[in-house]
Amino acid sequence: MSLALLALFVGFGLLIGVLFGFFGMGGSFLVTPALLVMGYPSRVAVGSGLAFVFGTSVIATLKHRDLGQVDYKLGVLMIAGTTAGIEVGKEIVLHLEELGMAGSIISVTYVFLLGGIGVFVTYEALKGGDDDGGVDHDAADAEVDADDIPDIAKTIQSYRVPPMMTLRGGVQVSLWMILGVAFATGLLSGFLGVGGGFIRMPALFYLIGVPVPIAVGTDLFEIVFSGGIGSFLYAMDGGVDLSIVLPLLAGSALGARVGSAATSIVDESEIKVYFGLMLLGGAVAVAVREIGNVYGIGVFDTVSLVLILGSALLVSGAVVYSSVTALRNEARSSSTIAD
């Protein structure tokens, strides 16, 4: 591996770490498309993406454990459903790879999923909404107010198929509904090679009705296992490349500390619109690459990679810039009061 490529991976990991540390999600979905754009085989792009997610989530979970934001019972149930989903998702990828269609179908799924979530988050941010699945860093681990439970979650909670489970925050939901949501998110996780945070965390909130802080902590706890199991399964098929994973992780671990520190300084709502635009940027990047492949336009691959890196750079740069500005403003106002 060249020094330039090593620096690229460490730098890319740093950007992703800032996003992961700040938003509690939104890292891995950039890695797999970037590796696909760089010409790695689908199996390596997906497997290495999962291994990277595993390492990053270990670090993030260690922090969230101290905040008491993990529902272990829910986490274990999610692991059971997700494991089955990942295995099915992986089999689909391997089958599609044999047919020579894996790259295209994974890319198209990415475009629609990222694009859809990107439009939703951007719309909510511009509208001034506050419940789009992002992390409310100040929310307490309290009993859930019925008004705060999304309508879909209320419907799912109303299907009282025994056995019923009582989760933290007083949420009651059928075991089968939890397993169903876990399986569906696991399927996407195994298929797309992502830890599933940007799918599962909103799913825990919108579909099951778990309070956002617990959804984040439990999701991270679960990603440790889903990412670990997923990358283990891919590693057995030669899909994990340590020369990709190790430098990415070295960068993301540092970035995650910067992003976490920024959460106590910057208001997330200021950054949310950038996050939505970044998701859209990722979706456009994958679409551009696919169009380039179909029409044989090589330069589209480069355009796509620039879009992915640019999107991550834009948002992580906005986080860092806002933090620095907020710190300086705080220092100025302190000195003004002192005068």
Add this chain to the structure above:
Amino acid sequence: MIDVTSLPPVAQAAALIGVVLLEAMVLYVGYGAAEQAIGERLIERIKNT
């Protein structure tokens, strides 16, 4: 030095994941120590520039 490629696939996969886990733990501890050592000074410096 153990030749990992001579191990069965399950053991190879476990070794790969073990390496990633080990790196994560080392980075958590290492960067944590660095944050404690220079974090406050860095923030003060940013405030004063």
